[in-house]
Amino acid sequence: MKQVININFQGQVVPIEVTAFDILKQYTDSLNRYFANEEGKEEIINDIENRIGELFQERLKTGVTCITDDDVNAIIKSMGRPEEFEPGDNSAGEQSYNSNAGAQNFAGFNPTGAKRLYRNENSKIIGGVCSGIANYLNIDVVIVRIIFIVLFGALFIPYLVLWIAVPSSASVVIGSPRKRLFRDTDDKVIGGVCSGLSNYFGINVWIPRVLFLLPILSFASRWGHWGDFPDFFRMSFSPTALIIYIILWLVIPEATTTSEKLEMKGEKVDMNSIKASVVEEMKGMQQRAEKFGQDAKAFASDKTKAVGAEMAPLARRSRGLGDIIVLLFKIFAYFIIGCVAIGIIVALFGFGIASVGLFPIKDFVLTDGWQNVFAWGTLIFFIAVPIIGIITWIIRRLAKVRTNSKFLRISFAAMWILGLICFINLIVTVGRDFRSNSTINEEVLPLTNASVNKLEVTTLSPNTKYYRNQWFRIEPFSAVEDDTAMVGNVRVHIIKSPTDSFRVTVLRLANGRNRRSADTLAASIPFNAYQADSLLVIDRGIPINKTDKFRNQRVIVTVYVPVGKQIRVNQNTGWGNHIQIDGPGNDDWSLETAGVEHGWEKDTDYIMKEDGLYTLDGIPADDWKNDEDRVRSGRRGLEIRDGKNRVRINENGIQ
Structure with missing residues (x-):
């Protein structure tokens, strides 16, 4: 039995035989x-020893107790001996070729000669699974790859399992060439993830950068899932791209050593390649140092002259507090300008998304003629041109392309000014069509039985879906046909009746260029409502056509509930908010809220009392105004409320 000792090799404890x-x-x-x-x-010797230390650790991870003579000889054969790289000796190329060939053979056979499946590291696109199967079955790798592509849905999981379970061909021959995924910090913009992916897949670095950048730029288009923002775009990878990049940044290791940088590019790691890489890196560092020195010298010279020119008269004038205040003011001004610029860019992208979303329903809002011309001019010149310019600038920065075209800058500026003119005219012309309100003219709805004890408000077509939102976007017009769009601008108000009978009124409202056009448009709103026994059946939405256009058409159904009688509004009637374009002078908030009961919820039974609307459990509809905790006892048991949370205890247990 050979004697084994422990040595400290490149910071790692290695058990190794004495021989x-x-x-x-x-x-x-x-x-x-x-x-x-x-x-x-x-540096060269240290990198070679680092590589040997890595191979030692890989060997020990397989379960061996120590490094043997055969292991060291195999590593030396992989790295190459100095005499093999003497000038004029081409044995290095032969050695490299033979090593690669050996690794290729081991992709199908293990050292005992028995056939075994390995992932082929020398001919892989992703994990080497397909090329390993091709070597094992002795068929063309193209056939296997085509089968995996055609049956991608069924074979995706098996591919991942094989990638994890099947050993790599690099594990058979010590030091055989393989490609590993690292972050390339030598060519990084942020974390080196994209440059590392480009090295691993053998593609240009701008491809992964653009693939990560475009979803991040479209992040605002999915903001509707996190807050109130237009969400008519559906890009499934939107915020996920940033999350994936951060995860890869944290998970993928950085290529720090020379051997890792060579493995990142799929090159064979031997003595000659390490030497060439170190020499090339030293030359690059020397060139960068020289360039940095020249730039620093020029920068220092220019700044010295500039500071001298500014400080000389400043020193002659004063050295007081006023100059410091001026400097702080400049810094603050630049900060404000930067924030405003960023805000404009973000607003521009948001406005562009909203504008694109509105265009499918523009015929229901804009009139023919100049409004359409201004809309197209706004979309193309005011929105698209600066967005294209910003994206182009970002891509050029990523691709490190420098251009200084005065003609291009002037052209972009001229087109944007033209777009700004179109945008202002569009706002002015459309605003004129909304500046006047219609006359308040409530219509009393005849009821067939106004003395019922309970009235339930429901819709004509509970399966029809009308969207609403406080943002003016395409979703409220989701039920769009060729010449009609449905808008859910229907509100239900509940007021205490002064009599002992139910009473229902319908108020049609609209805006227009003047009072007459607004009244005409309001009177033409088609809206159906009628009583059927204890049901008050109403339309859920308002149809908008391309002739009358959308001018804030809305309907308010007011139900006057007698004291002691019940009311219920079903959820299928839609939501309380509606689509409305507000401008100066057309605010009817006070009209729609005067004397109206607030706080009630749909699909809940209420009873009208002298002091307002209550649930059947005795809870006021406007109980949301009270923030303190409440404990109530009623016919349904003991109820404990904390804000919106509620616990009820009765004979049935805790609910």
Whole structure:
């Protein structure tokens, strides 16, 4: 039995046979002699020893108790001996070729000669599964890849399982070439993730950068899932791209050593490649240092002259507090300008998304003629042109392309000014069509039985879906046909009746260029409502056509409930809010809220009392105004309320 010792090799404890350590010592001594006169020999030898240490750790991870003579000889064969790289000796190329060929053979066979499946690291696109199966079955790899592509849905999970379970061909031959995924911080913009992916898949670095950038720019289009923002775009990878990038940044290791940088590019890691990489890196550092020195010298010279020119008269005038205040004011002004610029850019993208969403229903809002012309001009010149300019600038920055075209800047500026003119005219012309309110003219709805004890408000077509939102977007017009769009601008108000009978009124409202046009449009709103026994059946939405256009048409159904009688509004009647374009002078908030009961919820039975609307449990409809905790006892048991949370205890238990 051979003697085993523990050595500290490149910061790692390595159990190794004494004879194997002697072989390793002879090899490192030969490296010191070979690179004795080489510039940067310490870096080269240190990187080679780092690589040997990595191979030691890979070998120990397989379960062996120590490093043997065969292990050291296999590593030395992988790395190459100094005499194999003497000038004029082409054995290096032969050695590299033979090593690659050996690794290729081991993709299908293990050292005992029995056939076994391995992932082929030398001919892989993603994980080497397809090329490994092709080697195992002795067929063309293209056939296997086509099968996986055609049956992607069924074979995706098996591919991942094989990628994890099947060993790599690099695990058979120590030091065989393989490609690993690292972050390339030498060519990074943020974290080096995209440049690392480009090295791994063998593509240009701008491709993953654009694939990550575009979803991030479209992040605002999915904001509707997190808050009130237009969400008519549906891009499934929108905010996920940023999350994926951050995860990859945290998970993928950085290529720090020379061997890791070579593995990142799929190159063979041997003595010659490490030497070439170190020499190339040193040359690059030297060039960068020289360039930095020149830039620093020029910058210092220019700034010295500029500061001298500014400070000389300043020193002559004063050195008081006033100059410091001026400097702080400049910094604050630049900060404000930067914030405003960022705000304009964000608003521009948001406005662009909203405008694109509105265009499918523009014929229901805009009149023919100049409004359409101004709308197209706004979309193209005011929105699209700056967005294209910003995206182009970002891509050029990522691709490190520098251009200084005065003609291009002037052209973009001229088109944007033209778009600004179109935008202002569009706002003015459309605003004129909404500036006047219609006359208040309530219509009393005849009831067939106004003395019923309970009235339930429901809709004619409970399965029809009309959307609403406080943002003016395409969703409220989701039920759109060729010449008609449905808008859910129907509100139900509940007021205490002065009599002992139910009473229902219908108020039609609209805006227009003048009072007459607003009255005409309001009178033409088609809205159906009638009583059927204890049901008050109403339309859920208002149809808008391309002739009359959308001018804030809305209907308010007011139900006067007698004291002691019940009322219920079903959820299928829609929501309380509606689509409305407000402008100066057309605010009817006070009209729609005067004397109206607030706080009631749909699909809940209420009873009218002298002091307002109550649930059947005795809770006021406007109980939301009271923030303190409440404990109530009634016919349904003991009820404990904390804000919107409620616990009820009765004979049935805790609810």
